[in-house]
Amino acid sequence: MKIVKIPKKKLDLFASILRQHWEIHAPVEQNGRYAFKPLTHWSEARLHYNRTILPPKKYFMPPRETMFHYREGKGYVPAQEELDQRLILFGVHPCDIYAINILDEVFGGKYNDPYFQTRRKNIGIIGVDCTPDEHCFCRSMRADTVEKGFDLFFTDLGEEYMTLVGTSLGDDMVLMAAPLFEPITAADIQKYKQVSSEKRQAFSLDVEIHDLPEIFELEYKSEIWDELGDQCLSCGSCSMVCPTCYCYDVADTVELGSKAGDRVRTWDSCLFHTHALVAGGENFREKRSSRIKNRFYHKQRGMVAEYGRPSCVGCGRCIVGCPVHIDIVQVINRLRGEDHANRG
Amino acid sequence: MNKPKVGIIGLTGCSGDQLVILNCEDQLLDLVGAIDIRDFLTATSANDTESRLDVAFVEGSVVSQKDEDLLRRVRERCTILVALGTCAVWGGIPTMDRDQDRPALLRAVYGDLNWEYDTCPAKALHEVVKVDLNLPGCPIEKDQFLATVANLLNGNLPLLPDYAVCTECKMKENNCLLIEKKQVCLGPVSVAGCQARCPSLNIPCVGCRGPCTDANLKSAAATYAENGVAMEDVIRKMKTFAPVPVSEQP
Numbered sequence: 002m003k004i005v006k007i008p009k010k011k012l013d014l015f016a017s018i019l020r021q022h023w024e025i026h027a028p029v030e031q032n033g034r035y036a037f038k039p040l041t042h043w044s045e046a047r048l049h050y051n052r053t054i055l056p057p058k059k060y061f062m063p064p065r066e067t068m069f070h071y072r073e074g075k076g077y078v079p080a081q082e083e084l085d086q087r088l089i090l091f092g093v094h095p096c097d098i099y100a101i102n103i104l105d106e107v108f109g110g111k112y113n114d115p116y117f118q119t120r121r122k123n124i125g126i127i128g129v130d131c132t133p134d135e136h137c138f139c140r141s142m143r144a145d146t147v148e149k150g151f152d153l154f155f156t157d158l159g160e161e162y163m164t165l166v167g168t169s170l171g172d173d174m175v176l177m178a179a180p181l182f183e184p185i186t187a188a189d190i191q192k193y194k195q196v197s198s199e200k201r202q203a204f205s206l207d208v209e210i211h212d213l214p215e216i217f218e219l220e221y222k223s224e225i226w227d228e229l230g231d232q233c234l235s236c237g238s239c240s241m242v243c244p245t246c247y248c249y250d251v252a253d254t255v256e257l258g259s260k261a262g263d264r265v266r267t268w269d270s271c272l273f274h275t276h277a278l279v280a281g282g283e284n285f286r287e288k289r290s291s292r293i294k295n296r297f298y299h300k301q302r303g304m305v306a307e308y309g310r311p312s313c314v315g316c317g318r319c320i321v322g323c324p325v326h327i328d329i330v331q332v333i334n335r336l337r338g339e340d341h342a343n344r345g
Numbered sequence: 346m347n348k349p350k351v352g353i354i355g356l357t358g359c360s361g362d363q364l365v366i367l368n369c370e371d372q373l374l375d376l377v378g379a380i381d382i383r384d385f386l387t388a389t390s391a392n393d394t395e396s397r398l399d400v401a402f403v404e405g406s407v408v409s410q411k412d413e414d415l416l417r418r419v420r421e422r423c424t425i426l427v428a429l430g431t432c433a434v435w436g437g438i439p440t441m442d443r444d445q446d447r448p449a450l451l452r453a454v455y456g457d458l459n460w461e462y463d464t465c466p467a468k469a470l471h472e473v474v475k476v477d478l479n480l481p482g483c484p485i486e487k488d489q490f491l492a493t494v495a496n497l498l499n500g501n502l503p504l505l506p507d508y509a510v511c512t513e514c515k516m517k518e519n520n521c522l523l524i525e526k527k528q529v530c531l532g533p534v535s536v537a538g539c540q541a542r543c544p545s546l547n548i549p550c551v552g553c554r555g556p557c558t559d560a561n562l563k564s565a566a567a568t569y570a571e572n573g574v575a576m577e578d579v580i581r582k583m584k585t586f587a588p589v590p591v592s593e594q595p
Contacts, residue, residue, distance in 0.1 A: 032520045055518045064516035234561045236533040237508050241515035252504050257372060257495040258379040268516060273508045274559040289561065322515070324523050324533050325568050 003166040005175060005182040006158065006189060013043040018178045019089055023125060026060070027091040028053050037090060048092045048155070051134045052316055056244030057090055057097050061104060061120045064241075068116065068251070068264045080263070084116065089125040089152075096137075096314040098128050098151050099144035100244030106308050107247055125170055128154035129162075130200070136317030138206040138330055144314035145200070158192045208330050209337065210301075210311060217302040220336045221294075229332070230290025232325050233272065239319035239327070240270035240296070245312040248276075271296050297332065349399040349498065352384035353429075354419055356412040357439065357467075358405030361484035362430035363387040366402075369487055376491075379498055398423040400497055402480075406432040406439045407473050409463040420474040425497065427478045428470045429490075434479040435555040435587035439467035443588060478502055483553035483586060486538055506537040507558050510550050514541035522549045527572040529582055534560035555587040562591045 007015060016025055027046035028035040035050040037057060067080040093101075101121075108117035128151040139145040147154070152171030155162035163185060166172050175182055240246040250269040255262035269276060272292050277285035286292045304312040313329065320328045353363055367388060369376060380400075383393045401423035407413050420426055428434045436443070443466040451462060470476050480489055489505060496503040506512075510532035514521075522544055523530040531552035532544055543550050556562065562583060569579040580591045 031518075033525065034520055036518050054520070055515070059518075231561075232564050234509065234511075234533040234565055235557075235559050236511035238511045238515050238521075238533075241512055254492065255495045255499055255501075257375045257491055258498070260499065262495075268512075270508070270512065275507055289559070322521065322524065324511070324521075325564055 003172065003175075004185055005164045005166070006161040006185050007155075007164055007182050008161050011181045012162070015178050015181050016040070016043040016046075016091070018181075019091075019174060022087070022177075024086070024088040025091050026088055039088075040091075046092060048129050048157075049131075050092070051131075051137075052094070052318055052321070054318075054322075055242060056100060056316065056318065057093055057126075058100065058104060058244050058247070060088075060090060060124055061101065061117050062108075062247065062249065062268075064268045066116065066266050068266055070261070070263050071253075072261045073259065081119075084119045085123060087123045087125075089127060091127045092129045092155075093126050093151070094131050094316070095128060095147045096139040096142075096144045096316045097244050098126060098147045099139075099314045100312075100316070101126070102147070102150040103245050103304075103308070103310075103312050103314070104247060105150070125174070126151045126153075127171075127174075130154070130156040130196070132200060133204050133206075134317070135205050136320045137204065137315060138208055138317065139315035140201065140204050141206070141208040141210060142311065142313055142315035143210075144316075156193060156196060158189055158196065161189070163189060163193055206315075206317075206330050208315075208333050209339075210333075213311065213333065214302040214305045216336055217298055223336065225332065225335055226290045226294040229293045229327060230288060232327060233289050233293045234325055235270075235272045235274065235289055235292065236324065237270040237272055238322045238324065240272060241268060242318040242322045244314060244316055244318070245300070246270070271299070293327075297329070301333070348379065348381040350383050350396065351380045352398045352401040352419065352423065353382065353387070354384060354401060354403050354415070355387060356403060356405030356416060356433070356470075357408040358430065358432045358437070360387055360404065362404045362433075362480075362482070365484045365487055366490060369491060372491055376494065380494065396422070400425045400427060402427045402429040403433055403470060404429040406436050407465075407468040407470065408439055409465060411463055413465075413468075413473055416470060416473055425477045426470070426474065427480055427493065428476045429480050430485050431481050431483040431553060431555050431586050433470045434476075434481045436467050436469040436472075437483065437586055440469070440588045441581075441584050441586075443467050480505070481536060481554040482539065489538055508537050509533050509557050509560070510535045510537050510539065510541050510544070510554075513537045513539070514544045517541055517545055519544050522547070523568070523572075529569045529572070529574055529579065531565075531583065534562055534565045534583070551585060552583065553586050556589055560589070562589055566591050 019025060025040050026037050027040055028050045029038040029045050030047055035053045037053050040046055069080050070078040072078055108114035151167045153174060154165040166175055248269040249266045251266045253262055253264050286295055300313045301311045355363055383396055386392055401419045403419055407416055431437045480493060493503045514532055522528040528549040530549035532550040534556050535550050535552040536554045536557040566579045570576045583591050
């Protein structure tokens with residue numbers, strides 16, 4: 002893997018070179034939180050941030066997406082208006098890149114999703130390393146580092162960003178701005194090791210995921226689920242902000258006075274009482290407790306069976322975004338009988 | 346093709362939902378092109394109040410015998426009855442304290458004049474007649490009304506969201522007023538469809554669309570109270586637009 006570095010003060014130049022070919026989106030501050038937004042000036046970008054309100058999945062599977070139009074006499078007309086948009090997400094954290102890699106498995110495996118795939122092809126990713134806050138547990142979920150899923154990956158060495166080149170597109174980006182990049186030195190390598198070790202020690206949350214599927218299986222009838230069911234508002238916030246919640250609902254809209262319309266898919270959540278409601282009125286997960294249990298099982302157990310690892314990446318968004326303080330780390334530790342596992 | 350005959354009828358209410366229909370300016374011509382509006386007192390004085398209706402949209406809540414009689418007549422003459430707006434769907438603001446002593450209320454407002462008022466504790470339409478579809482909102486959402494007409498014209502009922510405002514609020518990537526600002530935002534228990542109109546403008550949700558089917562009122566109330574708001578006030582706030590049993594849940 003090619004590794005170079007770029008002085009921080011040259012980042013704005015780098016961004017302006019990239020902007021000749023791509024629209025750049027980066028974390029921008031929004032009333033004390035962060036959100037990926039298109040940049041008008043490089044100075045708006047915040048590469049030191051804890052987490053964005055919505056994960057980058059919003060770029061690959063938007064909250065609402067028209068799949069195709071249907072028109073009388075024309076039949077189905079593909080909706081490709083926004084699919085071709087070429088942009089770069091600048092400043093994606095390892096956990097979020099990891100989450101996109103998981104979505105790759107879901108939307109690129111047995112059932113290939115052309116919408117997701119097209120966007121994935123057209124959107125470049127420049128990752129950036131981060132310092133965990135009190136809600137991060139990506140290290141426990143083995144998602145604190147990534148080996149793939151980015152075009153470039155930046156690690157903060159103080160005055161410079163060490164730059165890992167992950168793809169040929171990333172290499173093109175570096176070549177496009179070749180005079181801005183420098184080779185790394187022995188001192189940089191030392192510094193990198195120091196940064197990496199510091200990050201490892203900065204985690205205050207810890208959760209053991211070894212044998213978690215078995216624990217979930219054993220605790221299927223735990224009273225914890227009923228307690229959570231009483232607490233949960235089924236508001237859907239956790240699913241919306243989760244970087245790997247990929248459920249969607251598909252419905253047709255129809256135009257007034259014609260037989261034309263659109264087929265639209267919208268983010269869905271297994272916490273909604275309508276999620277498992279079928280024709281005839283039968284609901285397979287009528288109770289809130291069974292719905293929240295299903296959400297945790299699918300993340301921590303079902304995905305292990307299907308894809309070999311939990312789909313939770315430990316980004317902490319569901320912990321921060323739950324109005325009633327349901328905390329996945331606490332739930333897992335309680336299921337394990339280790340309520341004290343917070344090292345903080 | 347015969348255009349479906351439609352009535353837009355108001356019981357006791359502010360007519361705000363009917364005004365939303367009249368405000369569909371860009372779509373009004375399409376609308377009258379697609380449906381035959383027979384009875385719409387707010388818009389025209391030339392009304393046919395007797396004919397059969399394929400669809401009746403009824404706004405307002407039932408607060409008098411006169412309302413109740415009108416509603417029953419409308420039910421008899423229509424095939425599909427749509428409750429239009431939160432008053433029709435839930436009873437709305439008139440139901441917020443409907444269990445209070447009625448004669449005492451009359452005295453408090455009108456003194457000892459002993460006038461005979463045709464008044465009864467407010468009711469939602471479904472408490473009087475069978476309702477086929479609910480279009481909540483104070484006022485209704487233009488898009489949902491138009492989608493409803495378009496779907497009915499194709500023989501379908503529209504699919505309206507039955508999840509919380511939080512979901513739409515998160516889709517818009519808003520800051521959370523409840524978590525970050527500790528405000529009593531009713532988003533987690535109120536039904537979506539408004540695209541989180543108020544929280545998007547930094548105004549906490551007041552629940553004007555009524556609760557979603559599965560609203561966990563008790564847990565939400567406890568959370569608001571945790572933020573330092575008296576439980577009494579929390580319950581009052583949650584009951585502003587719908588007579589929901591906050592304390593008996595879940």
